[in-house]
Amino acid sequence: MRLDTPEGAYAALKDRPSAHAIVPGKPASSEAIARIFSSDPGELMPPPESNLSLTESEKDLLLRWVKQGAAYEPHWAFVVPQKADVPVDRKDQWSRNEIDRFLWRSMKHQGLKPNEQAEIPFLLKRVALDLTGLPLSSDALIKYTGMSVDQAMDQLVDSLLMTPAFAERMAGFWLDVSRYSDSFGYQNDNYRTQWPYRDWVIHAFRKNMPYDEFITWQLAGDLLPNPTKEHILATGFNRNHKYTEEEGVIDEEYRVEYVVDKTNTFSKAILGLTMECAQCHDHKYDPVSQEDYFSLYAFFNNTPEKGFEGGAGSAVRSKTPLMTIEPKDLEGILSFINHKDTTSVVVSVMEEFRDTLRTTYVLARGAYDAPTDQVVTPRTPTSVLAFDENRFKTNRLGLAEWTFSEENPLTARVFVNLIWQELFGKGIVASSGDFGLQGDLPSHPELLDWLAVDFRENGWDIRYLLKKIMQSAAYRQSGKVSKELLEKDPDNVYLARFPRLRLPAEHIRDFVLESSGLLVHELGGPSVKPYQPEGLWEASSSGRGELAVYRMDSGDKLYRRGMYTFIKLTLPPPALLIFDGSNRDLCQIxxxxxxxxxxxxxxxxxxxxxxxxxxxxxxLAKAHSSPENAIQEAYRRILGREPKQQERQLMLDFFHDEYDRFQEDPQRAERIVRVGKFPLEPSNDPLADAAMMQVIVAIYNLEEATTKT
Structure with missing residues (x-):
């Protein structure tokens, strides 16, 4: 029996043809209602032994639903979004744009009032971290705090959206989605040269590539008319999954595994659906069948990719199909790639069989060696949007066109939700990778749909979307938490305050390096190996291949942004994992x-x-005549604000305490300042340098330093 579909709920019961679980408009004739309200333990649903129960309000809700006709609606995420009328409230003096008017209505219904606007230093820090992952310089801070809030916010947002740092920050978020790494994974975890794909992602965000084009190139750049090397390089998105280099594996087993990964990544990242459950068999309440799954899989199943190609220690740094980037390419269409060597680079990309078509079968239990007799062709789940073969090509390019058709209910919603999540810490749909039946309902469905349609109507412009959200009063709110707000909305679902969010792992590194003046602003290029605990890499290594031993870099390479840190799949960087960095072995939303x-x-x-x-x-000790002035600048550089008098005095006292301690033990001061590879600068007072270093460490360890407030 099924109650999730009208056909199942209204049907006669198999063991009692005269009875029906649900009779629309007639609760007295509905067996389900009788069971729900029964006092007989043998009849009651849910049965007592299940340890499940319905509240009185839930029972009443079901009763009223049946009385009103027991109408079923399609799953909300599978209905094409429409722009609802923007709410208007004459008492609303808070809202700055359409986003706020939707939020204001929800807050009002919940008896909530939005927070006051945050102080300008916190706003400036928030914008800088959200758009670049970096703090503002002291000079920029002074410049913008001298403006009105509106002028400062508008100018700062516009300015930062055009910077290379913005492109890097956005690319960093996309690397989790595209499961980018620098090794093949599995036990024999060898080095691979997939980093030019990362350079392309940065390049795409730098030129503000529309989202539909951004995804189309990655899905099917090789199938575009007269594709260039840039188009083909973008398809590295599909090839970022793990590869085995272990001798003796079964080629077809891993080839199927790679196609499965491509399918799961597309469905989760772009459609917001976790379809991998359907790989093995049908599920009773799942609108995506196993046939649907392998029909989508068929789009990715026609490449000459191999399951095994060369063991660990071989010279192979990419897997077929591949593209070679020659030095001459860097003078033309691939000029954005940062490759200082004169050698060629080989990257894994997508390619189709030209003269044949691989047959795709539904695999029993999803196993590579258990094909059924059921042959499927490329198509999409009808529960989402049927694939019209008269309109779309039955290949990855057709899939991209289907993805961005106006009738597709998911694509715009999913990306808008991801951007909302990047700014507010949680999406309007909290389960941002699952818009399916088991996912969370949107907290503000009309706002989500309005934003999705608005995004599409404005040319899938990512900068436009970001600026739209940042112009809202909701984004400008203070992050202060009152007792009343905490009691009424502990999870901040209705956004009556700005959420306090710890920075992402890479941004903590970037923040520390930039505020200290150590960050090297080099764009793109091969990954780097910064400091790492000695012996950790070797302890996890198989002892074979180029990555058996950790060889730390030197010079400028030690001070690159966190997104360029070398990702070894079998041992992701521990400094990033400690702060919840992605291990990159799967698509992470x-x-x-x-x-x-x-x-x-x-x-x-x-x-x-x-x-x-x-x-x-x-x-700072060298630049300022007094430690007090040095501490003041440290606050500006690290916290983005002036210190309060109490803070100033506290840190000044700490400085003097540390100075006195070092005077008693000068060798201790000498040992402390020898940390790291950056050269020591000549000093007028080494003890003052060491004492000020301790002050800076204390400021970096303040919760405010690594938190977006």
């Missing part, structure tokens, strides 16, 4: 945010943090 003692230990002891504090402390 949303990172966890945890708070652990290990994070505090890292900020107090990580060589990168200590080195940054040492360098900044020495520079």
């Amino acid at each position: 949303k990172r966890n945010r945890t708070n652990t003692p290990l994070q505090a230990l890292a900020l107090m002891n990580d060589p990168m943090v200590l080195e940054a504090a040492r360098v900044l402390g020495a520079r």
